[in-house]
Amino acid sequence: xxxxxxxxxxxxxxxxxxxxxxxxxxxxxxxxxxxxxxxxxxxxxxxxxxxxxxxxxxxxxxxxxxxxxxxxxxxxxxxxxxxxxxxxxxxxxxxxxxxxxxxxxxxxxxxxxxxxxxxxxxxxxxxxxxxxxxxxxxxxxxxxxxxxxxxxxxxxxxxxxxxxxxxxxxxxxxxxxxxxxxxxxxxxxxxxxxxxxxxxxxxxxxxxxxxxxxxxxxxxxxxxxxxxxxxxxxxxxxxxxxxxxxxxxxxxxxxxx
DNA sequence: ATGTCACATCTAATGTGA
Numbered sequence: 001x002x003x004x005x006x007x008x009x010x011x012x013x014x015x016x017x018x019x020x021x022x023x024x025x026x027x028x029x030x031x032x033x034x035x036x037x038x039x040x041x042x043x044x045x046x047x048x049x050x051x052x053x054x055x056x057x058x059x060x061x062x063x064x065x066x067x068x069x070x071x072x073x074x075x076x077x078x079x080x081x082x083x084x085x086x087x088x089x090x091x092x093x094x095x096x097x098x099x100x101x102x103x104x105x106x107x108x109x110x111x112x113x114x115x116x117x118x119x120x121x122x123x124x125x126x127x128x129x130x131x132x133x134x135x136x137x138x139x140x141x142x143x144x145x146x147x148x149x150x151x152x153x154x155x156x157x158x159x160x161x162x163x164x165x166x167x168x169x170x171x172x173x174x175x176x177x178x179x180x181x182x183x184x185x186x187x188x189x190x191x192x193x194x195x196x197x198x199x200x201x202x203x204x205x206x207x208x209x210x211x212x213x214x215x216x217x218x219x220x221x222x223x224x225x226x227x228x229x230x231x232x233x234x235x236x237x238x239x240x241x242x243x244x245x246x247x248x249x250x251x252x253x254x255x256x257x
Numbered sequence: 258a259t260g261t262c263a264c265a266t267c268t269a270a271t272g273t274g275a
Contacts, residue, residue: 010264013264061274062273110274202260246261
């Protein structure tokens with residue numbers, strides 16, 4: 001099973017690139033974030049023509065998450081079911097070929113100490129609480145998405161410059177560790193120990209050209225799925241050229257269960 | 258170098274969020 005995750009930063013702006021990417025890489029499951037469109041405006045047909053089905057939780061302008069899969073998407077759930085906190089479309093889960101898979105878009109947080117930063121930390125705590133009550137740690141499970149957190153300094157192009165800043169601050173990293181502490185493994189780090197691998201580069205300036213990025217997009221796996229993982233890569237090629245998202249897709253392969 | 262995108266709105270330059 002090949003599972004990919006990509007913050008496309010608008011499905012409409014990224015449509016042609018996405019269609020070309022899935023045609024080339026042919027993931028079995030694709031988790032998307034920031035689709036930025038309501039379900040009834042979502043361009044389902046292009047990937048359906050490649051054999052995919054959809055689970056969608058769209059939203060106008062901001063946010064919006066989706067899962068595409070070649071097999072049936074069972075038991076689709078949107079949000080955490082902890083109203084009234086579920087106003088923003090940031091989480092969707094489905095079961096595909098016996099694997100529970102979630103696509104999540106963690107709030108950006110804007111700046112350490114801001115109201116949005118507090119919301120980000122609270123959202124990560126709600127994510128952990130959702131794992132505790134809604135997912136069986138013994139089952140095959142993948143938590144995929146844009147976490148807006150670089151877990152360690154080796155995930156940061158310039159740790160000194162980013163120290164204490166948004167995406168890299170200790171409160172965010174601690175909140176992310178709480179999520180991982182549920183029983184999740186960073187699949188990318190199972191296969192790559194070294195730094196200089198990033199999944200996001202600022203649109204401004206020469207950040208991509210100079211590889212000044214952060215690794216904030218992740219595929220986290222339960223123990224049984226981590227044991228089945230055979231590789232994990234970030235497709236830097238997808239960040240190149242005109243009309244690219246500011247995020248590159250990350251993808252992992254797993255042995256059959 | 259507050260440098261680029263994407264989207265929205267009293268359709269045209271500006272605000273918001275990233």
